[in-house]
Amino acid sequence: MTTNVLVVGKGGREHALVWKLAQSPRAGKVYCAPGNAGTAQDGTNVPFDGTDFERMTRFCKKESVGLVVIGPEDPLALGLADHLRTNGIRVFGPSKAAARIEASKVFSKELMRHADVPTAEFRIFDHPAPARTYVETRDYPVVVKADGLAAGKGVIVCKDTPDAVRAINRIMVNEEFGQKVGRQIVVEKRLEGEELSLLALVAGRSILLLPPTQDHKAAFDGDAGPNTGGMGTYCPAPVGTPDLLKKAEEDVFVPIVHAMKRGRYPFNGVLFAGLMLTNQGQRVLEFNCRFGDPEAQVILMRLKSDLLSLLEAVADERLGEFAEPVVWDDRPAVCVVMCSGGYPGKYEVGRPISGLDEAAKLPDVKVFHAGTKGLNGRTLTDGGRVLAVTALGDDLAAAKARAYEAVKRISFTGAHFRTDIADKALRRK
Ligand code: AMP
Ligand code: GLY
Numbered sequence: 001m002t003t004n005v006l007v008v009g010k011g012g013r014e015h016a017l018v019w020k021l022a023q024s025p026r027a028g029k030v031y032c033a034p035g036n037a038g039t040a041q042d043g044t045n046v047p048f049d050g051t052d053f054e055r056m057t058r059f060c061k062k063e064s065v066g067l068v069v070i071g072p073e074d075p076l077a078l079g080l081a082d083h084l085r086t087n088g089i090r091v092f093g094p095s096k097a098a099a100r101i102e103a104s105k106v107f108s109k110e111l112m113r114h115a116d117v118p119t120a121e122f123r124i125f126d127h128p129a130p131a132r133t134y135v136e137t138r139d140y141p142v143v144v145k146a147d148g149l150a151a152g153k154g155v156i157v158c159k160d161t162p163d164a165v166r167a168i169n170r171i172m173v174n175e176e177f178g179q180k181v182g183r184q185i186v187v188e189k190r191l192e193g194e195e196l197s198l199l200a201l202v203a204g205r206s207i208l209l210l211p212p213t214q215d216h217k218a219a220f221d222g223d224a225g226p227n228t229g230g231m232g233t234y235c236p237a238p239v240g241t242p243d244l245l246k247k248a249e250e251d252v253f254v255p256i257v258h259a260m261k262r263g264r265y266p267f268n269g270v271l272f273a274g275l276m277l278t279n280q281g282q283r284v285l286e287f288n289c290r291f292g293d294p295e296a297q298v299i300l301m302r303l304k305s306d307l308l309s310l311l312e313a314v315a316d317e318r319l320g321e322f323a324e325p326v327v328w329d330d331r332p333a334v335c336v337v338m339c340s341g342g343y344p345g346k347y348e349v350g351r352p353i354s355g356l357d358e359a360a361k362l363p364d365v366k367v368f369h370a371g372t373k374g375l376n377g378r379t380l381t382d383g384g385r386v387l388a389v390t391a392l393g394d395d396l397a398a399a400k401a402r403a404y405e406a407v408k409r410i411s412f413t414g415a416h417f418r419t420d421i422a423d424k425a426l427r428r429k
Pocket of ligand 1: 120143145155157188189190191192195217274285286
């Protein structure tokens with residue numbers, strides 16, 4: 001019996017999910033709502049998004065969708081998973097209550113404190129004046145975080161006290177990220193170190209760690225420029241040693257997952273810990289309640305097992321009994337994000353993209369689409385992050401070389417990408 005699947009979202013992560021799910025021998029139709037030009041090739045796009053709960057529910061019933069996989073955080077924070085489950089539809093993704101681990105920084109930090117998970121020292125404020133006094137009396141730099149979701153923009157890493165005061169004013173007084181988002185803030189100690197993305201499939205109390213990945217958040221080479229959603233990844237990240245992963249499971253995942261279960265908001269889906277590897281050990285910077293983008297692209301590129309069975313086991317809370325061990329390609333993967341000139345600031349869309357077919361001819365390369373749309377047989381840019389060009393190689397250097405070979409074959413006006421993805425790990429060798 002085959003299963004029809006619906007993936008919710010329209011980014012590179014969702015294209016990777018659609019592509020991998022469609023390879024399952026048990027997959028029926030693989031839909032994507034609303035999808036992009038890439039998901040239309042590997043699956044079937046449907047014209048509604050993750051905020052249209054009623055339409056999605058009707059569609060799932062009419063088309064006998066047996067599993068909905070929710071990609072981004074916004075529909076999860078709005079309660080899409082709860083709505084679908086209430087309507088008898090099987091879902092991979094956390095409830096609204098569990099999604100607060102990403103949707104509310106205040107909730108997340110309080111939960112970390114309660115569960116004794118290592119994280120940066122912090123205080124929560126609901127008025128700007130005491131927050132200003134607090135930062136003025138710190139002898140270390142801080143990070144100021146708006147409580148709610150702000151498309152990744154509500155986190156301000158500050159270099160000194162005037163910077164921190166400005167950040168507090170931007171969030172709480174000017175309400176630059178929205179009124180609700182800025183009602184409360186977290187002020188925390190700024191940590192130094194290397195960042196690592198550690199994702200795990202979680203169902204109730206069962207935890208299955210996925211291979212460690214490293215993202216490149218800054219827009220330009222050498223980690224310069226403004227923070228983006230992610231400019232490139234590689235997997236596995238060698239800094240994620242077996243010892244480190246074991247410690248992360250024991251000190252981070254087990255306590256948080258158990259605390260969520262005890263709190264009656266058990267987690268179901270992908271739990272993503274953004275870790276900072278400091279001199280004093282690993283600290284959690286944030287939790288996300290979904291696959292990372294572009295972490296998903298490199299992880300799924302290396303997955304050899306059937307993704308559909310794995311996600312169904314999570315959705316049904318059978319992960320603990322999942323009989324088959326998960327098999328990974330031994331080869332590392334590198335993903336280079338090509339984006340529109342100007343991103344993460346202002347950028348233009350609607351530019352024709354050429355060279356996609358030439359890039360696709362390269363072995364062990366997959367060009368995942370993010371902000372793209374198809375029009376009269378052409379593929380046009382349609383967002384900030386446009387493509388996630390992903391390759392496998394016999395070693396990290398080979399994977400990097402192949403990914404950039406593919407990038408070289410693709411062009412659109414104003415295209416920008418980093419040229420140093422994976423260099424941190426390559427330099428260390
Ligand atoms: P978050 O959404 O909380 O992970 O923050 C986004 C980014 O801000 C992280 O990936 C880090 O690069 C940076 N960041 C967040 N918290 C801290 C911290 N305490 N110290 C240093 N950098 C941080
Ligand atoms: N690449 C980081 C994220 O998805 O949040």
